[in-house]
Amino acid sequence: DTEVTQTPKHLVMGMTNKKSLKCEQHMGHRAMYWYKQKAKKPPELMFVYSYEKLSINESVPSRFSPECPNSSLLNLHLHALQPEDSALYLCASSLRWAQGANTEAFFGQGTRLTVV
Amino acid sequence: AQSVSQHNHHVILSEAASLELGCNYSYGGTVNLFWYVQYPGQHLQLLLKYFSGDPLVKGIKGFEAEFIKSKFSFNLRKPSVQWSDTAEYFCAVIAGSNDYKLSFGAGTTVTVRA
Numbered sequence: 529d530t531e532v533t534q535t536p537k538h539l540v541m542g543m544t545n546k547k548s549l550k551c552e553q554h555m556g557h558r559a560m561y562w563y564k565q566k567a568k569k570p571p572e573l574m575f576v577y578s579y580e581k582l583s584i585n586e587s588v589p590s591r592f593s594p595e596c597p598n599s600s601l602l603n604l605h606l607h608a609l610q611p612e613d614s615a616l617y618l619c620a621s622s623l624r625w626a627q628g629a630n631t632e633a634f635f636g637q638g639t640r641l642t643v644v
Numbered sequence: 645a646q647s648v649s650q651h652n653h654h655v656i657l658s659e660a661a662s663l664e665l666g667c668n669y670s671y672g673g674t675v676n677l678f679w680y681v682q683y684p685g686q687h688l689q690l691l692l693k694y695f696s697g698d699p700l701v702k703g704i705k706g707f708e709a710e711f712i713k714s715k716f717s718f719n720l721r722k723p724s725v726q727w728s729d730t731a732e733y734f735c736a737v738i739a740g741s742n743d744y745k746l747s748f749g750a751g752t753t754v755t756v757r758a
Binding site: 561568569570571572573576584618620625626630631632633634635636637638 | 676678680686687688689690693695696732734743744745746747748749750751753
């Protein structure tokens with residue numbers, strides 16, 4: 529199983545809503561990532577989790593709140609988003625991070641988020 | 645600033661033509677290099693990777709890439725493209741000097757005309 533599964537595939541939410549994006553992998557990877565991708569742009573790193581601990585936060589606004597409940601799951605909690613936050617949110621995982629060289633990242637299909 | 649640069653924004657070519665996409669990076673020290681492809685409506689897939697050893701690496705779907713350390717380059721090639729190669733191609737780099745973050749170039753849109 530080399531899959532990273534993300535749910536939901538599509539999400540429309542209002543600016544006052546609270547929602548969560550979910551990501552799951554069963555490859556035994558100990559590093560998991562959230563990326564944001566706007567149309568025709570490269571993915572931009574948001575967060576890195578290593579061994580269930582937040583290792584990198586790329587100065588992401590607090591309306592995005594990541595959570596890693598266990599080694600297979602990664603959530604992104606959303607609250608009070610703005611229309612400009614509409615994008616494709618990608619989850620990825622890799623065997624490890626930092627000592628993390630020589631490892632590739634596997635990406636999920638993404639959640640297409642629209643904030644209205 | 646440290647970065648990953650892809651020279652071509654949009655490449656249009658005919659089937660059976662050869663393809664070469666340029667990628668340069670500016671990180672010092674040891675790097676891991678990747679090319680990812682994103683077909684329309686699909687997720688990012690790894691085409692090939694370089695960690696160490698032979699600088700000429702072969703990937704899936706007939707793609708190959710050459711790491712030239714002195715030029716900080718990792719160009720992607722395919723001798724004969726097919727219509728199904730129409731996609732967005734991203735070069736990506738992991739560098740210790742960049743906290744081992746996987747950083748992407750801006751991407752190149754490749755359109756193959758039948």
